[in-house]
Amino acid sequence: MLQKIYDWIDERVDVTPIWRDIADHEVPEHVNPAHHFSAFVYCFGGLTFFVVVIQILSGMFLTMYYVPDIENAWKSVYYLQTEVAHAQIVRGMHHWGASVVIVMLFLHTLRVFFQGAYKKPRELNWMVGVLIFFIMLGLGFTGYLLPWDNKAYFATQVGIEIAEQVPLIGPEIKTLLAGDENIVGAQTLTRFFAIHVFFLPAALFALLAVHFLLIRRQGIAGPL
């Protein structure tokens, strides 16, 4: 039955080359932990993506309850945490995932760096990867404010004050992030919500697509 459905679609759309481009390739021995256990270092990138998927899914479920305004943000998180079935686990996954993804990214970066895997012809992929790292830090910074508790509020205030000290464009950055020249408040929360949920994920997906496209195009760097 499944085969028939596949054939029906394939006859019309010719999907076979597409999925073969994505999935049909040989995995070389030197990256396969089944042959060399030390090759587990090659898992870090994939696990980073795995945590990203966890972040996306748990984040989608969190937005079903979360309300991005200063009256209700904290209350909705508190409600999630104490009343909603399994929401403590979902929020826990999003909270801890934010830390674990940084750790995995860090390990993945170190693996690529110390193996010199960013050398020609893979310079572009390395730069895309570093940009993904920056995006992740941005997601961490903006997501930290959303529960609207004390640590969120004051950390954001300090962060914005630091951004303000940048020469020439500092005050503009502050206004862009906080929504006001002086106040960290209602505008800041909605802006951070928009940045955290729409702007940065959009940039992240684009960069991830390029990252994966390049790795499929160029292949994993050969053994040292």
Next chain:
Amino acid sequence: MHRGKGMKFVGDSRISAERKHNIPKDYSEYPGRTEAFWPNFLLKEWLVGSVFLVGFLSLTLAHPSPLEGVADPTDAAYVPLPDWYFLFLYELLKYDFASGPYTLMGIIVIPGLAFGALLLAPFLDNGPGRRPYQRPIAVGMMLLAVTSVIWLTYESAAHVDWETRAEQNKPIHPDEQVNIDTEDPGFAIYESNCLSCHGDDLSGGGAGPSLIGIDRSAEEIATIATDGVGSMPADQFTGSDEELDQLVEFIMSVNEE
């Protein structure tokens, strides 16, 4: 790249038969035992992912994600702290060469150089050798950077009393938040005598603890107001005995709810 008519392929694949510069070798040309990604290798990856997920879920179950009290911009006593992966930048700004007149050093120059070098690493370290000992400068710089980041994070985190912080900033359930009757004559007395330390909602502040949910008799409260207790000095309350009664009654009434 050569396209279109006359192009030769390897077997039935889309890989060009002609070897081009800078195009990596086909996987089949790597030495050793290769394995098909789909489905063999993916199944093994799935196992690694499952083990990882079990560990990750254990972490989330063992440590519920923290939530502090609702943001209070007037809380001047709160010591701000960023998430742990920004601690190293935060700690950097405390050094003399990166603060005060040299703040730009701490917020632009040092992080800019470090992250700029990270971004441009393939062009700074552009020799042909890939092994770490063939590029001692790049590897040395990276080791130095990693060590400093870990050291700065440790320095910053080690000086924080995490348990006390969590204890002081526990969230209060909205229903448990007591309604404070600011019309009560006792509140006016509270306002002029106690508010500066115990907060405008009796929830405590930088100097004084919360007065909500305390288990003390009226006499004890009156004695503490006049004689102090623990780190609270004596004679904080200055007023008549009648006012003291009103104050005690007010604090008792808040705790009854």
